[in-house]
Amino acid sequence: MTLTSAPRRAAATLPVPPSRAPATILAVVVGVIILIATAGLDIEWTELGDVPSRVVNYLQLMFADPNWDKLPRALFETWRSISMAWLGAIGCVVASIPLGMLAARGVGPTWLRYLLRGVFAIIRAVPEVIIALILLTVTGLTPFTGALALGIAGIGTQGKWVYETIESAQEGASEAVRAAGGNTLETTRWALWPAAAPALMSFALYRFELNIRMSAVLGLVGAGGIGSMLANYANFRAWDTVGMLLIVVVVITMCFDLISGSIRRRIMEGARPRGMDRSH
Amino acid sequence: MTEQSPPAQSSESSAPWSISLADVSVTYPNGTRALRNVSVDIGAGEIVSVVGLSGSGKSTLIRTINGLVTATSGTVTVGGHDVTSLRGRRLRELRGHIGMIFQGFNLADRVNVLNNVLVGRFAHTPTYRTLLGLTTAADKDLALQALDSVGMLEKVWTRASSLSGGQKQRVAIARALAQEPSIMLADEPVASLDPPTAHAVMGDLARINADRGLTVLINIHMMDLARQYANRMIGLRDGEVVYDGPAGTATDADFAQIYGRPVQTDDHSGSQR
Amino acid sequence: MTERATAPLQLPERSRRRWPAVGATAAIGIFTVLTCLPAIGGVDVDFSALVRNWSNGATKVNQLLHPNFAFLPRTVSPMLETLAMAVAGAAFAAIVSIPLTLWAARPSNPNPVTRQLVRFIININRAVPDLVYATVLVAMLGVGTLPGFVTLFLFDLGVVVKLVSEAIDSSDHPYLESGQAAGGTQAQINKVTLLPQSWTLFANQWLYSLELNVRISAILGIVGAGGIGRLLDERRGFYMYGDVSVIILEILVVIVLIEACSTALRRRLR
Numbered sequence: 001m002t003l004t005s006a007p008r009r010a011a012a013t014l015p016v017p018p019s020r021a022p023a024t025i026l027a028v029v030v031g032v033i034i035l036i037a038t039a040g041l042d043i044e045w046t047e048l049g050d051v052p053s054r055v056v057n058y059l060q061l062m063f064a065d066p067n068w069d070k071l072p073r074a075l076f077e078t079w080r081s082i083s084m085a086w087l088g089a090i091g092c093v094v095a096s097i098p099l100g101m102l103a104a105r106g107v108g109p110t111w112l113r114y115l116l117r118g119v120f121a122i123i124r125a126v127p128e129v130i131i132a133l134i135l136l137t138v139t140g141l142t143p144f145t146g147a148l149a150l151g152i153a154g155i156g157t158q159g160k161w162v163y164e165t166i167e168s169a170q171e172g173a174s175e176a177v178r179a180a181g182g183n184t185l186e187t188t189r190w191a192l193w194p195a196a197a198p199a200l201m202s203f204a205l206y207r208f209e210l211n212i213r214m215s216a217v218l219g220l221v222g223a224g225g226i227g228s229m230l231a232n233y234a235n236f237r238a239w240d241t242v243g244m245l246l247i248v249v250v251v252i253t254m255c256f257d258l259i260s261g262s263i264r265r266r267i268m269e270g271a272r273p274r275g276m277d278r279s280h
Numbered sequence: 281m282t283e284q285s286p287p288a289q290s291s292e293s294s295a296p297w298s299i300s301l302a303d304v305s306v307t308y309p310n311g312t313r314a315l316r317n318v319s320v321d322i323g324a325g326e327i328v329s330v331v332g333l334s335g336s337g338k339s340t341l342i343r344t345i346n347g348l349v350t351a352t353s354g355t356v357t358v359g360g361h362d363v364t365s366l367r368g369r370r371l372r373e374l375r376g377h378i379g380m381i382f383q384g385f386n387l388a389d390r391v392n393v394l395n396n397v398l399v400g401r402f403a404h405t406p407t408y409r410t411l412l413g414l415t416t417a418a419d420k421d422l423a424l425q426a427l428d429s430v431g432m433l434e435k436v437w438t439r440a441s442s443l444s445g446g447q448k449q450r451v452a453i454a455r456a457l458a459q460e461p462s463i464m465l466a467d468e469p470v471a472s473l474d475p476p477t478a479h480a481v482m483g484d485l486a487r488i489n490a491d492r493g494l495t496v497l498i499n500i501h502m503m504d505l506a507r508q509y510a511n512r513m514i515g516l517r518d519g520e521v522v523y524d525g526p527a528g529t530a531t532d533a534d535f536a537q538i539y540g541r542p543v544q545t546d547d548h549s550g551s552q553r
Numbered sequence: 554m555t556e557r558a559t560a561p562l563q564l565p566e567r568s569r570r571r572w573p574a575v576g577a578t579a580a581i582g583i584f585t586v587l588t589c590l591p592a593i594g595g596v597d598v599d600f601s602a603l604v605r606n607w608s609n610g611a612t613k614v615n616q617l618l619h620p621n622f623a624f625l626p627r628t629v630s631p632m633l634e635t636l637a638m639a640v641a642g643a644a645f646a647a648i649v650s651i652p653l654t655l656w657a658a659r660p661s662n663p664n665p666v667t668r669q670l671v672r673f674i675i676n677i678n679r680a681v682p683d684l685v686y687a688t689v690l691v692a693m694l695g696v697g698t699l700p701g702f703v704t705l706f707l708f709d710l711g712v713v714v715k716l717v718s719e720a721i722d723s724s725d726h727p728y729l730e731s732g733q734a735a736g737g738t739q740a741q742i743n744k745v746t747l748l749p750q751s752w753t754l755f756a757n758q759w760l761y762s763l764e765l766n767v768r769i770s771a772i773l774g775i776v777g778a779g780g781i782g783r784l785l786d787e788r789r790g791f792y793m794y795g796d797v798s799v800i801i802l803e804i805l806v807v808i809v810l811i812e813a814c815s816t817a818l819r820r821r822l823r
Contacts, residue, residue: 014424017437037640040633042698042779051694051703058693079594086588087596125805127768129684129775130785134617134801137789138610139603143596148603213682220684220776230685231776234692242689246681253680346734375736386731388746390753395745399728402745403736410741452731459735 062243070241074229074248081225082252084143084218085211088150092158092211093204095151100162107166107188116159123156132218146223150211161203162196169195202264209260212253226252296324296495297359297377297462299345304354306340306519314340316519317354322512327489327496329506329527332516333539338499341516342465345497346378347371359462376403379456383468385448389441393432393451396440397423400458419458426457430484446477453484464488466498470505478502482509503535504548613794620802621795628784628803635780636807638698638773639766642705647759649706650713651748654755657718660726661743671714679711683769684776691777701778705770709762713755720754721747753822760815767811771804 102108103116123131132149139145169192177191219227226249233241299322306315314337322328332338343349344356347363356363361374379400387396401419402410409416427433430450440448449469456464466485470478482498486509489496500506506513507527515523515538523530523538532543539547591597655661656671686707690700728750732742774782781800788796 015434015436034640034644037637038644040637041641041702042634043702048699051699055693076594079588080596083588083595086584087598090585122805125808126801127772127804127808129772130801130804133775133785133789134797137794138606138613140606140610142599142602144598145603145606147596216682217684220688227685231688234688237692242692246685246689249682249685250677250680253682254676257680348730348734372736372738375734378734380731380734382727382731384727386727388728388750391746391749395749396728399732399737399742399745400735402732402738402741405741407738407740410737411744413744455731455735465734 058239061239062246065240066244066247067238067240068244070244071248074226074245077219077224077226077229078248078252080143081215081219081227082212082256084147084150084223084225085208085215087144087147088154088211088215089204089208091148091151092154092207093200096155096158096162097200099155100159101166101188101192103159104163104166107184107192117163120156120159123153124160125156128153128214129217129221132214132223133221136218136221136223141222141224143224146215146218146225149218149223150214153214154207154211158203158207162200165196165199165203166192169199198267202267205260205264205267209257212256216249216253295462296493298322298324299463299495299497300357301341301344302355302357304344304351304356306337306344306349307352314349314519315344315351318516318519318521319354320514320521320524322495322497324495325489325493326512327486327510328498328512328514329510330497330499330514330516331501331503331506331523331535331538333501336516337519338501338516339467340519342380342467342497342499345463345465346375346380372403376459377461378463378465379459379461380465380467381449381452381456381469383471385445385452385472387440387448387451387455389439391440392436393427393438393440393443394420394423394436396451397427397455397458400426400455403459422460423454423458426454427451429457430454444477445473446480449473449477449481450484453481453488457488461494464494464496466496468499468501470500470502478505485509502548503530503532503543506530613792616794617798619795620798621793622799624788624793624796624799625803628781628800631774631781631784632803632807634698635770635774635782636767638701638705638780639763639770642702642770643709643759643763643766645702646706646709646713646762647755650710650717650759651755653710653714654717654721655743655748657714658721660721660729661739661747663739672718675711675714678707679715683708684772687773687778688776696777696779698779701770701773701780704773704778705766708769709766712762712765713758716761717751717754717758721751724751726750756822757819760819764808764812764815767808771808 099116103113103120105113107113108116128150131153132146135149135152136145139148177187182190215223215225216227216230219225219229220231222228226245230242230245230249233245299320301318301320304315304318305313307313318337318341330338330341340349344351345358345363347356347366351364354364358374359377363371363374366374388399398415398419401415401422405416405419424433424436427436430453432447432450432454435443435447435451440451443451464485469485470481473481482505485496485498488494498506498510507530510527513523513525513527513530514521515534517538517540523534525534535543535547587593588595589598653671653675656667657675659668662668683704686704687700690703694700694703726747728746729742732746737745770780770782772782772785774780774784775786777783781804785797785800788794788800
């Protein structure tokens, strides 16, 4: 192409550029899929132009003068959401540690391992909100059932983290205990647990962080807490209260992320240096 | 100093530039004094090796010349331009006239050789053209000629990651040559290469000095290479110049003085004395 | 055990302090108790209500276990709408994520002010749960796919910008120095070297965000943002649990398929 204007000397020996056809075909295919998807959306694209101005307008309604009168109620509901998240996390962790351990290679029997891993995989594949929604239809819409739903919906992922952690902790330490004549229970207590505990603690906290977001979502479908309050005021288009509630959600979520994140970091960092201190 | 013409206008012929460091000190924010009152004059067209142990300030010295490190005090003058006073756009234009190669080659591994070499045209290309991917025929021409001159033309479409160490350094040299530089800086260019390849790369640098008349400054810690390929040698120890004289006649005792310890076997590249 | 007639061993003092463990346990205990006090907003732990509900829940479970496959044809069009939202949201977010990521990463943006500003906005964006966005946007823009599309767009932006900019921060960029030495502006260095170098990081996260989108877009309809979730919510409201279970199975299959495609594509990225 541009090679005609390139120097004679260089052009004479210039190798042929590699074919770009595969990349071009891939780009065209991806582009067509995106175009079809975009065209298939039931959206008036001409309206999209004034979406930003409408959003800005609503943002002004929400945040120019948030309604702080409802703050005490919002904090009450926030605590309800946090409680759901916390109890759900405890339930999830308490259930997933034994189940995950049984699903780890070399701990439980093979048939049980495959059964548990299959159950974990199915729970993971279905969006957590849907699992929770089904559980809530069956057990009724209360904060307690919300916590229960959070606990069960999280088991798929949490169980997977547990057995992966246990399996990675298994090499080394557990062989030593086995070599010293320990049985499965003793191996678990004296080799697997000490090696895996920091990571498991960290995952437990992470579950709590995830549940904080999820509990707000469950509230939206009626389980109570800050999500329910937000859904109500959004339906009434009470923008100043919605704005206040969004601020509360963002601040609370960021605070808990920050606290939980720093504790997790300390757990994981503390796990290593202390062990190294003892070794010399 | 009198009014200087902007560096860009003196670019047509890449005439060699002189380098002058006057009482230059560099102190890093962590308190390390990397250079202490260094004064060095290097004439246009010289080929000079800078010798010293790691941590002696070689890398800092070479980086003050193109402003990658700013001198804490003293002045660095390159081709009549006061580097220490230049900022932003003017500094970038000046850097466009100073080619540099590195110990780690500093190529973008996932980018093909041609685009790696076109990095050398940055200072001579408006940013919008680069962003739109509009390469002029002249720039491409320069890049291809630079690649040809180091014998890497047939690798032009290859990704940098699939080249050997010696080939990567050659591409890096081509990148510097594509700048049509007036000065060539090399920071430990052969420390990551095996001895035969090291000699080849040093030979390339010497040839650039001989054929194009460029001022060449090479940081190196291997005595035999420093003696063989440079005309002049500057020894650094703890940020101070402790030797400045002809390279070929530098004795082992001179090196022992620069290194602050007796000469050891790994101070040589290990082949073809 | 063999008896040994030596003097008692001199143990060095045990250095590990016990109180952090005790304190942590106590803190967890107190926190748990506080979360169970309905008076201050905690959860009313009531197992008897659970048992009562379960008896009539059992019939619902039974219905769920008998999917009504005759309903399947009616799910096709909402499912396509869901997929369209997922793809379009991921695609628009992918385009916008490029400049934002470059602003948010240290190697590509040495200016701390703009870098921290973008990071701060992204962190706020990520603190809002996806369905909360959808709820508020449905109230703003009306029921339909538009609020769903905007939700996915915002969500993906948070995921991609955060993860890719952190990945860029933690990898080595030797070519930055050579770009600077050649007199390049940061924009030139980013375009010619940093962006091609980081392209697999981007592509990986784009595919990941597409996977997440399929999961999220399936439920967005629950709050009125279009797609299969709306049908799910409607059928649930009519107590048609056989239909609900067909929809869930379909969602499951689509998610597994998309993740398989995405994994296959990702393996080819190098």
